Amino acid sequence: MRIRDIVSSIEQIAPMSYQESYDNSGLIVGDYNQEVSGVVICLDVIESVVEEAIQLGANMIIAHHPIVFKGLKRFNGNNYVERTVMLAIKNDIAIYAAHTNIDSVRGGVSEKICDLIGLKNKKILSPVSEDLKKLVTFVPVDHADKVREALFIAGAGNIGNYDACSYSTEGIGTFRGGEDAKPFVGEKGEVHQEIEVRFETIFPKHLKGKIIGALLDHHPYEEVAYDIYALENNNSQAGLGMIGELETPENSVDFLKRIKEIFRSGCVRHTEIVKKEVKKVAVCGGSGSFLLHKAMSAKADIFVTGDFKYHEFFDAEGKLIIADIGHYESEQFTRDIFYEIVTKKFPNFAVHISEINSNPINYL
Known part of the structure; x- marks a missing residue:
């Protein structure tokens, strides 16, 4: 198990593209290729949480609040941020934070x-805007269902409480293969007409690579024709x-x-x-x-x-x-969200919820 595996399990749920511009979510201390011996989950990374990780033999901390929001110019131990980062580095403990991105998703x-x-x-x-894309592609009739299903599995076609959302129309596609072409249908050097399905669906932009990969993997053509459009619609599933x-x-x-x-x-x-x-x-x-x-x-x-x-x-x-x-009070159960994400993906892995109360506010 490496840090990148843990990070991937979280960012599949809470993509980094959903963090606010002022935020500093992500891997703050550590190497993505580092092997993980155990994880401690907390709301705030402070010195006592790093010490807790040391005692537990865990070398990764997952936090809601990033310990570093702005660039550190010195590491002199003059404040708790510097001391915490220094202690983590000295003990080879990685620090990862998911902040406004885990705030902005369903299940967050x-x-x-x-x-x-x-x-x-x-x-x-407050749904996010300018997050949705529309994919339009053209598929031979006999392969339309296969391509459609692959795109849905990849995450396309979700609108509110509905999934598998798409629109299809039939038409005639034309093409002519060149000398080096290996056409799925038709002959090289001849204009071919094929009855195709024009298939349209939407997806959030962070899934673009996955969606295009599914399309290319399941489409039968050597050269796949597709268009991607940016939409101004709000994404009702994020914000x-x-x-x-x-x-x-x-x-x-x-x-x-x-x-x-x-x-x-x-x-x-x-x-x-x-x-x-x-x-x-x-x-x-x-x-x-x-x-x-x-x-x-x-x-x-x-x-x-x-x-x-x-x-x-x-x-x-x-x-x-x-x-x-209260701030801490409203976010304290974020630790449970991280715990559920990581243990669901890696059920036999050492994951600890920190016992440190990091709330800096006290009441009489």
């Missing part, structure tokens, strides 16, 4: 919050935040008490209880104030997130309840 941080709360009819609150509904409306105060218990929050800071009951709930792991207006536009009764500043609470304008459960 926000959906984990939804599931813990018990929300149904879940949707991405930040989520919104869903409770099975039945819940008293607002009771709901606030319940999420305080679920997320083990020292306190829940909230705006005025402007709704007696809540049913439609928006959520965002970590710092979610930037999604407040999305939550309001979606007619959420309450928005559960962390890190709201004083003046940002005014922005609710009495239209919904803001419930700030």
Whole structure:
């Protein structure tokens, strides 16, 4: 087992293309070809987590928050970032982080919050745009089903709650093979007409290589004709935040008490209880104030997130309840997501969830 194998299992779920521009997800310390003796999963990489990995004999740490956001100019041990990185390097321990990319996928941080709360009819609150591509290709009629199925297996054709989505029309394709051609149908040097299926489907851009590979592997022609178009449609399966509904409306105060218990929050800071009951709930792991207006536009009764500043609470304008459960509190279960991804792929491998509480905020 090598680091690249562990990284691949995570990035198949949370592609790097989904991280925000300010982020620094990925392998921060280490070599992709390094063999892995064990993994420690945490929210924040701090010195005590590296020491924990040393004690466990693990040489890879998977974290939600990148230990390095900006370039380090010196390694003098003057702050916890420098000391943590230095300790990891000295002990040959790799550090990998999946941050806003694991925030931005189905099954990621926000959906984990939804599931813990018990929300149904879940949707991405702020879908990503300019992420989808359309593939158009032309296949002989007798091979259309085979090519179509291969593309679906590769990840094409997913729209919302539907898969295997495509559109096909029949037409006449023409071509003439040159002297060095080995045509699947027709003769070299002669114009050939073939009844073909024009097949169209969509896919997220991070799957482009996989999609083209599946097309070329399963298409019978020596030279495969295909077009790829960029789409402006939102990708409803990727983006930040989520919104869903409770099975039945819940008293607002009771709901606030319940999420305080679920997320083990020292306190829940909230705006005025402007709704007696809540049913439609928006959520965002970590710092979610930037999604407040999305939550309001979606007619959420309450928005559960962390890190709201004083003046940002005014922005609710009495239209919904803001419930700030804390940054660490809203993201702590991200460790379980990583654990499930890695152990599902590698069930007989040493994976440990860190026992270190890295929350820098305490409550009296």
